[in-house]
Amino acid sequence: MSQTLCFLPGLLCDARVFSEQLRHFDGSSAIDGFGARTSLIDMARHVLESGPERMALLGHSMGARVALEVYRLAPERVDRLALVSTGVHSLQPGEADKRHALRDLGVAQGAGALVDQWLPPMLSPPHRDDPAIMAPLRAMCIESGVAVYAAQITALIDRPEVETLLPTITCPVLVAVGSEDVWSPPAQHAAIAEAIPHATLTVVPGAGHMLPVEQPDALNAAIAAWLAQPTRH
Known part of the structure; x- marks a missing residue:
């Protein structure tokens, strides 16, 4: 049976974050956001x-x-x-408070205020001032809205333990990160790749957390190499 390349977006994002990947890989698809689901397991069931x-x-x-x-x-x-x-760690000290503070800002001042505080640090410094990158991302996240942010951070705060799952993964795994990602830094991804059999680590220069948008060609090349690997189960 053939496989289909399927993309899953992150917090406040939808299929638009993968626009360049969807154009590049014929027949690929994306989940168009996870809406107001409050559980990662419910999101997985939706997939x-x-x-x-x-x-x-x-x-x-x-x-x-x-x-x-x-x-x-x-x-x-x-x-x-x-x-x-990404990350695989459990809830960190102070993480819930920081996420709730952004939620409260959004409730008080609107989605624009929330996104304008949350989004810029997600990109590498040069891309924060690039309207071709920032404007579509900002519009997408504002469109998702405060209620979706509140629901999805609940899912993240209540996330299941996953570190013991990593050594049991038997299929080919790509672990990719931007070199300028301060939210989920390269060292964190190196540890993830080390924990998973048959994992390949790719660090993409010049990208922050929004790697699919910031350096799409480099990510597409890494995806193509991953798709060419023989499957294992």
Whole structure:
């Protein structure tokens, strides 16, 4: 049975964050955001219900955590896995308070205020001032809105433990990160790749956390190499 390349977006994002990947890879698809779901497991079930039967699954940021839950629920449907700009650690001290503070800012002042504080640090410094990159990202995140942010941070705060899952993954895995990602830095991804058998680490120069948008050609090259690897189960 053939596999379909399927992209899973992160917090406040939808399929637009993968525009360059969807154009580049014929027949690929993307989950168009996770809406107001408040559980990573519910998001994973949505992928299994609406996604292709056999998947080469790429998740970005929160979407990578969802991809891991898809693998946990139905490993036989995941032929290969890509974890991009993400983490696998449990809830960190102060993390919930910071996420709730942004939620409260959005409730008080609107989605624009929330996004204008949250989004710029997600990009490498040169891209923060590039309207061709920032304007579409900002519009997408504002369109998602405060209620979606509140729901999705609940899913992230209540996330399942995943570190013990990593050594059990038997399919080819790509772990990719931007060199300028301060939210999920390269060292964090190196540890993820080391924990997973058959994982390949790619660090893309000049990109922050929004790697699919900031350096799409480099990410597409890494995806193509990953897709060319033989499958394992």
